[in-house]
Amino acid sequence: MANKKSNPPKMMVPNWNLFIGLVKFTLCAIIMAFGYLLLEDDINEWINRKPLPIGDINKRSSTSDEDDWNKTVNGIHLRSGLHADPNLQVIIGACTSCHSSKLITQNKATREGWKQMIRWMQKTQNLGDLGKSEPVILDYLAKYYAPKEEGRRQNIDVEAIEWYVLDLEE
């Protein structure tokens, strides 16, 4: 009799464990499936990544890219887009930490006008005191980013234009 009474629980225990095991397994599978769905693109990208050609690796380890980037072409410093000048690093250091140098290259002003813009930034945009750099910066700005006197654009020099025939067939 005692055996018969204790039999049902003995039977239940392994079944219950099996059930919990199945639930755990299913949960794991679901979590993994979700993870895969989330990362699918990244995983595929990683699997299909192209090996870097040896040339690129060499380029990376040498400083030639960096040199190219620091180059000056037609008086424009490529990295910053600012006009090349012995004092350029002062301007880069003082003026490009908060915003792009484009804000400078898109503006034109007299020395006084630039001074006012700097004052405005100091008043309203947390620009600090520029100290000894200020006259250097103002000289630079007034020299390269002065208002142009010849109007909005230079007149077109018809003689200098190289005309070409627009080929619509292609």
Ligand code: HEC
């Ligand atoms: C502390 C941060 C900071 C620094 C450093 C800074 N600026 Fe600015 N500047 C700003 C902010 C903020 C604006 C507003 C940007 C906007 O409107 O999107 C701005 C705007 C400008 C503008 C546009 C003004 C206008 O009227 O549209 C110019 C030009 C400019 N800055 C030039 C300079 C120059 C030159 C220097 C170096 C002396 C400099 N900035 C340094 C924060 C700074």
